[in-house]
Amino acid sequence: MGSAAGAPTHARRRAGRPPQAVLSSARITKAALKLVSADGYKGLTMAALAKSLNVAPSALYNHVRSKQDVLLLVEDHLMGRVDVTAFGVEPWAEAVKIWAHSYRNVFAAHLPLIPVIALLPVTNAPATITMYEAVTKGFLAAGWPSDSIIDAVVALESFIYGSAYDVNAPADIFDAGSLAPQAPHFAAAVTQRSNPGGQSDANAAFTLGLSAMIAGLLATSTRVSDTE
């Protein structure tokens, strides 16, 4: 699909025309990702996107209905980078860990997409649907009852989205400053955190929470069979 995106389909037009700027969803997605890589999401404006594609901003609206549509294109592209290969190969708990780590790491670098993933229907997001299909099959193979799979996946995803934010939290996010004397137990707990500051904090909390949720899901589930 989309393989002929670069091929002009109007060869019957007479020659001698100025070269046509052939826009497409694929080219828009690629250009958007390049802008984000260079300048972050503040650099992803419709004007900048159009400029990078050598068209007028209004030309974009022949291919997307809104900037939200552009974000959905980028989101779906990135969902293809989430590693689902462990499902059906590794034991369920291990596969979930690999998937969750990959999922969090991909979107920790794309925080503005989290509301897009969390709130927009998956319709016309093929890579996202493919990801969910692989995950569902992994749960089914582990004997998960099918009426609770989506709830379990949603719970895990909720934790993953929140954890993606946490990756980007500054090291001093829990520094109470001058108000520390009024919250002595909290301030002490922050100080006594295993390795306070830095990204290792986010990893410690993520690993702890993920292990806990996986263990809890295993304990409360009514799975029929198990590949572990």
Added chain:
Amino acid sequence: MGSAAGAPTHARRRAGRPPQAVLSSARITKAALKLVSADGYKGLTMAALAKSLNVAPSALYNHVRSKQDVLLLVEDHLMGRVDVTAFGVEPWAEAVKIWAHSYRNVFAAHLPLIPVIALLPVTNAPATITMYEAVTKGFLAAGWPSDSIIDAVVALESFIYGSAYDVNAPADIFDAGSLAPQAPHFAAAVTQRSNPGGQSDANAAFTLGLSAMIAGLLATSTRVSDTE
């Protein structure tokens, strides 16, 4: 604190002046909340905020450095609505559930504040620090080792933030549409979800994930004593 916000402190000025529009953090917070209640976060602009306070937009910048500061004021105010009263009264697991439900429900109605909570330091956010102090004391009372309390709280919060988004997801978010035939297992799991569509889905996933994480934290913790 802030009790004299409405009282003019320049009584020595001679009379006969036009009435002064006394701005303050408290008045800005209240006006911002009112705008959000009326129109949502799209209605919270610096211009609208200024208008509702009968000042020029530029006047706001004598009290806040940016719109982010306004959002932080609102966030801290709302954090005071999170119910922490169960800590030290109910058993730990029950107290966490009450706190988590309250926390999620407060911010499900204020999604744009989630990046603010997740990424901005708690310095000068007194209600937020007060909330963390109560939670920390609840964990300590349940025998939680102090070097793992913050990680556990961060893990729970990450899940809460993601779940707040999920409350606002449309009922058809997992409708694959025309792509359903390419993801048969996923589409079937969506159909077989206990009560597909509506907000009860979000509640089912939230309850499942929260129970799992609490059970998992209890199982893997090295708590010394326990009030349960």
Added chain:
DNA sequence: ACCTGAACACCGTTCAAGT
């Protein structure tokens, strides 16, 4: 069908000038 150019209705923020 797809693009251009101009315009529209906004944003958050700055700053000289007032009192």
Added chain:
DNA sequence: ACCTGAACACCGTTCAAGT
């Protein structure tokens, strides 16, 4: 110290006009 008024540098989006 705190406010006004004007301006700045943007945004996303629309639409008549072209080819």
